[in-house]
Each structure stands twice: as C-alpha cells, then as structure tokens.
Amino acid sequence: MVAAVRVHKTGGPESLTYEDVEVPAPGSGQIRVKQHAAGLNYIDTYIRSGAYPAPLPFVLGNEGAGEVTAVGQGVSDLKVGDRVAYVVTLGGYAAERVLPADRAVKLPDGISYEQAAGMMLKGMTAEYLVQRTFKVEKGHTVLIHAAAGGVGLILGQWARHVGATVIGTVGSKEKAELAKANGYHHTILYREEDFVARVKDITKGGLCEVVYDGVGKDTFPASLDCIKPLGMFVSYGSASGQIDAFNINILQAKGSLFATRPTLNTYNAKREALVKSAGDLFKVVTSGAVKIPINQKYSLKDAQKAHRDLESRKTTGSTILVP
Numbered sequence: 388m389v390a391a392v393r394v395h396k397t398g399g400p401e402s403l404t405y406e407d408v409e410v411p412a413p414g415s416g417q418i419r420v421k422q423h424a425a426g427l428n429y430i431d432t433y434i435r436s437g438a439y440p441a442p443l444p445f446v447l448g449n450e451g452a453g454e455v456t457a458v459g460q461g462v463s464d465l466k467v468g469d470r471v472a473y474v475v476t477l478g479g480y481a482a483e484r485v486l487p488a489d490r491a492v493k494l495p496d497g498i499s500y501e502q503a504a505g506m507m508l509k510g511m512t513a514e515y516l517v518q519r520t521f522k523v524e525k526g527h528t529v530l531i532h533a534a535a536g537g538v539g540l541i542l543g544q545w546a547r548h549v550g551a552t553v554i555g556t557v558g559s560k561e562k563a564e565l566a567k568a569n570g571y572h573h574t575i576l577y578r579e580e581d582f583v584a585r586v587k588d589i590t591k592g593g594l595c596e597v598v599y600d601g602v603g604k605d606t607f608p609a610s611l612d613c614i615k616p617l618g619m620f621v622s623y624g625s626a627s628g629q630i631d632a633f634n635i636n637i638l639q640a641k642g643s644l645f646a647t648r649p650t651l652n653t654y655n656a657k658r659e660a661l662v663k664s665a666g667d668l669f670k671v672v673t674s675g676a677v678k679i680p681i682n683q684k685y686s687l688k689d690a691q692k693a694h695r696d697l698e699s700r701k702t703t704g705s706t707i708l709v710p
C-alpha cells in the first residue's frame with residue numbers, strides 16, 4: 388500500500404481524500420514509478436469537480452517524476468532505476484504508481500525530479516503553444532493572460548527567448564513584479580486596468596500577432612481587440628469559467644482572425660511528438676533560457692490546501708506535491 392490522494396465523489400477541495408491505495412505490478416507496456424514529486428495543475432481542479440468526468444474512485448494528478456521500480460512485459464527502452472517524468476491523465480497524486488511506458492521520458496542529469504514534476508505539463512504546453520499552435524518569431528508581439536501562473540511564467544520566458552515582445556496580464560502588483568523577473572517586457576493589472584486600452588497603448592496601436600488566453604470567460608471577447616488583422620486567438624484554458632458559444636462572425640468583424648482551442652493531449656498524442664516536445668523543453672531549461680519557478684511545495688497530505696490556494700489565485704509559477 389502507498390499514500391495517495393483519491394476522489395470518491397467529485398466536488399470541492401474537501402473531496403480530496405488522503406489514504407493508502409494498492410499499487411499493482413506493471414502490466415504489459417507499463418512501468419511502476421516511485422514518485423519523488425507530482426505536479427499541481429489547473430486541470431486537476433476540473434477533474435476533481437467533475438467538470439471533466441472520470442470514472443470514480445480515482446487518484447487525481449496528471450504529472451509527476453520519479454524512479455522506475457518495475458517494468459512490464461514488452462518495455463525495452465526503460466529499466467529499473469531510470470529517472471523519468473510524464474504527463475498522463477490521472478494517478479499522479481501518489482507515492483508510487485503504474486503508468487504506460489510510452490508516456491514517460493527519461494530525465495537528463497541537469498533536471499531534478501522536483502523541477503520535472505513542476506514543468507512537464509506546463510512546459511510542454513508552452514512548447515506547443517509557442518512553436519506549433521502559433522509559431523512565435525522575433526519581432527512579434529504576444530499577449531499572455533495570467534502571466535504569473537504556472538503556464539504563464541514558462542510561456543512568457545519562451546516567447547521572449549525566441550525574440551518576441553511579451554505583454555502579460557496579472558492579478559496583483561506582486562505578480563507583475565514576478566512576471567517582469569521572468570521574461571515579460573510589459574505587465575497589465577487586468578483587475579484594475581482596461582487591458583485592451585493598455586495593449587493599444589503599449590503597441591502604439593499595432594496590437595499583437597497572438598493572444599494566449601488560459602483565463603477564458605473573463606477575458607473574452609475583449610482579447611480579440613488586442614489582435615492584429617489575420618492574427619490568432621489561442622484559447623487554451625478557462626480558469627475563470629468557460630467561454631460561452633460565440634458567433635463565428637465576430638472573427639470577421641475583428642479583422643479576419645483565426646481562433647483555436649488546443650490541448651496538450653492532441654499535440655503530444657503520438658510518441659514522436661511527445662519525445663520531441665520534452666526534448667525541446669529540456670533544452671531550453673538546461674540552457675538556462677527558461678527557468679522553472681517552483682514557488683509552492685506542499686506535502687501530498689495537504690492537497691486540499693494546495694487546491695484551495697490555486698483556485699483562490701494565491702499561487703504563482705509551478706506547484707508541486709511531495710509524498
């Protein structure tokens with residue numbers, strides 16, 4: 388038996404139950420991993436609450452890092468003792484777990500378990516958003532909402548690294564400082580200021596090639612007014628609630644815009660894509676171009692508090708849970 392955080396009935400943070408669970412031997416194509424740390428992500432709150440349904444009961448958590456303790460039949464590229472990290476739906480909030488071997492990648496020496504647990508999901512998301520959903524290039528201007536959040540701090544550094552001017556919205560002055568220390572050229576306090584007016588001002592009316600929006604309801608449709616004609620609206624999350632159905636003609640009215648609602652699962656569905664995405668992430672992190680700020684660390688048994696803090700906008704950067 389190992390310590391884990393399970394959900395028996397979906398709901399608020401109180402539905403996270405710290406208890407012992409059985410960990411089976413790995414089946415064909417699977418590995419067992421002794422976890423050193425698990426990542427906390429906003430998507431965990433959607434799954435916990437039932438907004439993204441999962442069969443009950445389940446161990447929550449989508450991301451983690453640790454040491455391989457057993458390999459199942461047919462697994463040839465990983466062995467006991469390997470240091471690995473992964474993104475897989477469900478099972479991350481546990482001291483030990485089983486997962487499909489083809490979702491794990493070996494960790495380079497320069498990346499610690501805690502760093503990996505804080506960056507695989509958020510960092511590979513930043514990778515596909517900046518390199519594949521919209522290819523950010525030198526000279527572009529980019530707006531990123533919730534700039535001081537987990538994805539936000541990594542995305543801003545990566546966009547700056549490729550040469551863009553990066554504008555970020557944040558919920559407080561402290562978060563603005565943090566965003567500025569992590570790649571952002573300009574910050575906007577979007578709870579007090581009109582962010583569209585500020586973007587117009589900062590860009591001298593030129594606007595942005597792309598807006599990356601993980602906030603959703605509260606920043607829509609104003610985000611569209613920050614985008615140049617033929618630019619891209621990337622709605623990749625909904626921390627403030629889902630965007631309601633919208634009339635597609637609004638994209639015509641705002642300048643023949645493109646809009647997409649991407650997910651990491653689709654972009655990294657194929658093993659080759661996952662390995663390339665993780666490799667690109669490891670490269671920018673080991674070179675020092677992108678730092679992974681692990682700003683909160685909770686014991687696994689305090690998962691309820693971690694969720695409360697995340698949902699009440701108290702966290703910044705990455706958060707990990709340690710067994």
Ligand SMILES: NC(=O)c1ccc[n+]([C@@H]2O[C@H](COP(=O)([O-])OP(=O)(O)OC[C@H]3O[C@@H](n4cnc5c(N)ncnc54)[C@H](OP(=O)(O)O)[C@@H]3O)[C@@H](O)[C@H]2O)c1
Pocket residue numbers: 427428429430508509512533534535536537538539556557558559562601602605623624625626627628649650651652697698699700701702703704
């Ligand atoms: N599509 C994908 O592939 C993908 C992958 C990873 C994450 N995501 C999405 O990306 C977003 C960020 O994820 P994350 O894990 O890095 O979380 P996070 O950004 O660390 O936390 C969410 C942040 O959103 C902001 N926010 C604005 N309105 C909010 C509200 N009403 N309630 C709570 N927070 C609010 C807060 O920052 P301020 O105080 O600065 O406003 C808060 O800190 C989430 O929507 C997540 O689902 C999508």
